[in-house]
Amino acid sequence: MIEALLEALQLIVFSPSIWMVIILSAIYGIFLGAIPGLTATMAVALFVPITYWMDPVPALAGIATMTACAIFAGDIPTTLLRIPGTPASAAYVDDAYAFTRKGQSEKPLGMALTGSVMGGLFGAVILILLGGQLARVASMFSVAEYFWLYLLGLSSAVVVARGPVLKSLLGLLIGLFLALVGLSAVHTEARFTFGLPQLYQGISFIPAMIGLFGLSEVLRNVMNIRKDRSIPDPAADTREETGAGGWLKRNIWRPFVSVFRSPVKLISGRKGDFLRSGLIGSVTGMLPGAGADMGSWISLAASKRSSKHPEEYGKGSLEGIADATTANSSALAGTWIPALVFGIPGDSITAIVIGVLLMKNLNPGPEIFASQPVLVYSIYLSFIIANLALLVVGYVAIKTGRFVIKIPQKILLPVILLFCIIGSFAIQGSYFDVGIMLGMGLLGFVLERRKIPLGPVVLGIILGGPLEERFIQTVTGSEGILWPFFNRPIAALLGVGFLLLWGWTIWRNRKDKSEATDEDVSMQS
Amino acid sequence: MRLLPFKVRVIKYVCVGRALGTPVAILLVAVVLLLGCTREASYPNRPISLICPWSAGGGTDRVARQIASQLEREMEVPVNVINATGGGGVTGHTRGALERPDGYSMTMITAEINMLHWRGLTNITYRDYRPLMKVNQDNAAIFVREEAPWENLDDLEQAIRESPGSLQASGTAFGGVWHVSLAGWLLEADLPADAVTWISINGSAPSLQELMAGGVDMVVCSFPEARSLYDAGEIRSLGVMAEERLADQPDIPTFREQGYDWTSQTWRGLAVPNEVPDERYQTLLESVESVITSEEYHRFLKNSGFGSSGQSPEAFLQFLETENQTYGEIFNSQAFAEVVSQRYGPMFFPSIILALMGLIILTLLVTGSLGRRAEADDLKGIDYTHILLLVGAVIFYLLFAEYLGFILTAAFILLLLMWQFHVRWSTALVVVLVIVPLTYQLFAIYLRVPLPWGLLGW
Incomplete structure (x- = not known):
C-alpha cells in the first residue's frame, strides 16, 4: 500500500509532463467553463479523443483538473453577467450578481473560488476514505448483485433527475436501447445493425458523447445567435489597491491575499455549515445521475433553511454562495466513487471517464483497487493537485475572466463544431463515427427541447450492455427467472431496495400530481 | 488600474486581429504551403497505418504497437496503429480487407478471422488478405480451482459424461x-x-474471477492470461491444447499426451489487402521479416508472456487454410448450433426495453406532456437556418473531406459558418489561419491521427 502510494507520488509529483497536462487542462477547463453554454461535461467530451494517446494517469488527472476548474469558472459569467457558465452555478446566480451591481464582483468570485477549492479538497478526502472500503464490500458481489446495483443506479438517476419521472425514464430507456445496437456481448449476435458492419461495434461511445454534449450544446446556442447581440459590459470594480512595499508585494501578493482573506474567514467561522455542504456534495455526487448541479441546489436549500439570515438568499448572500460552491465542487470527487468501485457513473462526466478507462483496457470495479493500486492513488493525488492548481489558475481567471467571456459565440461555436468533428473522427479515423456524432447531437438537441434529460440517456448507454449481460448470466446459470435474483442475501436486499425506491417514487408522484392539479385549478380561477 | 486598458488592448489584438491580421496570415499561409511540399516518389514515403481489430492496451494492441515501433525504424516512415475495434473483431478485419491496396495499410489479423464468417457475421475470410507473417501464437489451456476434484482430463471427461450440462465453463x-x-x-x-x-x-479476467468466486467450474483461456492466479497457486491447469508442452511451463501436459488429438490457439499475424502491388509487398515483407526475427521482438514477447511463433507467408497461408476448415466443422456441427441458440435469446432483453418504451411514450402521448417544450417563450425568435447550417457543415465534411483533405475542408467550414454569423472577414481569416494549422499540428503530427489526405496532400 505504502509502496503503491510512493509510486503514485513519483508518477504524479515528479513528472513534468503530468504537470504540463494539469496546467493546460486547468486553463482549458477555466476557458470552457467560463463561456456560458459550454459545460464541464462538454469540456471532458471534447478532451477524450486526446486521452486516447495518453497514459491513463495523465488522462485521468487532466479530467479531474479540468472539471474542477470548469465548475468554478462557471461562476465567473454567473457573477459578471448573470448568465450561469455551467448548470452547477445556476442556483446562486442572483446572489452573485447582486455584488456585481454594487461594483464588488471580486467578493463573490473570491468566495466561490475558496469554496470550490475547499469543497474539492473535502470531496477528495471523502473519495480517499470511502473508495477502498467500498471496494472491499464490492468484491463479495456476484453477477446477481451487480444486476440489482445497476438497476438501482439507473433508477436513482431517473428519480433524482429534475422534471417528470416519466420523461427521465423515457430518456433512460432510449439510452438502454442505444446500448443494444451492435453485436450483443452475451450472444455475439447482431442486433439493430441494418446490415451495416460499422454498427457491429455498437454506437461508439465517444462520438456519441461528443454529439450528445458537444454538438447539441452548439445547436442550442446557435439558435440564439443574433447579429449584434452584445454581452453587457460587467461593471468594473472601482476599488483600487495601493500601499507600500515592493512591486511584487503590491501587485502580486497583496491582491492575491485580499481575494481569499474574507472568504477563508467566513468559512472558518462556519465550520459546521462547511462540513454539511461538503457532505451534501459528496453524497449527491455518489448518487448515479446526480452531479455538481444537483449538489449546489440541495446545498443552497439546506443552507437557507439553517441560516440566520434567510432573507438575504437570492439577494446577495455570501453564505449561500459559500455553501453551494463547496457542495458542487465536493460532488465532483463523489461522482468518482461509484464509478471506480462499481463501474456505475455518478454523473455524465464519470460516464465518460468509464469510457476512457475501458478504452485503456482498465475495467472499473473492485478489482481495480487491488490490481491497479498505483492508478487509484494517482487518481486520489490528482484530485488534490487539481484543486491546488485551481487555486492559482482560478485566481488568474478572476482577474482576467471578464476578457474570456467576451469572446463572441459566433466565433466560438464554429470552432467548437470543428473540434466535435475532429474529435469523433480521430479515435478510429472513421467517417461513420462523425455521422454518429451528428445523429446523437440532433437526438440530444431534440430530447432537450422536449425536456427529456440527457443524464439518464448517457447512463443507459453506459450500463445497458453490462445490465443485459448480468441479467442473462444470472438466468442461464440456474433454473427459473425470478428466483436467481433473490437467492443470495445481498442480492435479495438490493432487490427489495429497488422495489422500495420505485414504490416510494410512484407514491410521491401521485401526491405531487394531485397537488399540482389543485394548483392549476386555483391558478385558473 | 493602469494595467487594465493595456490588457484590453492586447485582448483586442488577439481577438479582433485588425492590426496583426495581414502579416500573421501571410506567415501562416507560407507555413501551411511548406507542409505540403515534402512528398517523394519512392515507396514508402508516407505514414503506414496498421489496423488492429482489438482495443488499445489489450494483448493484440501491445504486439501491434511493438511491431509498429520497430517497423518505423526499419522503413523510416511513421507506422500508426489504428484500433478499429468492436463487433468481436468484425470491424477491424472487414475494414482492413477493404482498405486501398497501396501498401500503406496492413492489418493485424487474429484467430477470429476464421470464425466470424462461419457465424455469418461477415463475408470477409482469410482469402481476402495476402498474408505476410504470423507473429505470435498462444495455446489454450483448461484451468480449474486448486481444490477441484479432477486430476487430469480423463477425470474431467468422466465427470462431464456422468451429468452432461451440469458443469459450467467460461473464458x-x-x-x-x-x-x-x-x-x-x-x-x-x-x-x-x-x-x-x-x-x-x-474476457478471461472476469471469467477467472467468476471461477474463484465459484460461479463456474472451469475456465478456458491462454496461459499468459491466467498466469498470475496460476503462479499464486489458486488454480491448476489440466492440460494445454498445444502440439508440445509450453517452453516455460513444462509441468503442464498437452491434450495430445492425454489421448485427445486436439490443439487450439489464438494467434496474430500481419496481412495486406489482396491487390497490393508485388514489389511493395516484397518490400513490406522484408521489413516485417527482419522485425519478427529480431532479438528485440523476441525479448518483448518473452517479457510480456506471449508465445512466439513466427511463420513465413507460405506456412502461414497453409495454417490459415487448415484452421479455417477445422473451425468450419465445429461451427457447422449440430451440437454447436444448439449451444448457440439458447433459452434467453438475443431479443429477450431488447423486447423488454422496447415494451417499456412503448408504454411510456403512449402514456406521455395520452397526457399530452410529450409536446410540451422547453423554453416555450423563447421559441418565436429561433433561427432554424443556423441549425441547418451546422448540420450541413458536418455533412459537408463527411462528403468532401476525403477529396479536399482536412485543411481545406476545415477552413471552408469555419469560413462559411463565420460568414453566416456575420463575423468580420479579417477576424474570420485570422481565426481560420490560427485554428486550422494548430489542430492539424496537434492531431495529425503529434497525435498521428490519419486525418484525410485529399488533393493537396494534406
Missing part, C-alpha cells in the same frame, strides 16, 4: 475462441458440444 463470450476450443475438445471426446454449459462472460 470468453459465446462463440469466442476459447468456447470453440472447449467445444472442439468435447467433440473430439465424442461428447456433445453443449455437455458443458458455457456462461458468456466477456
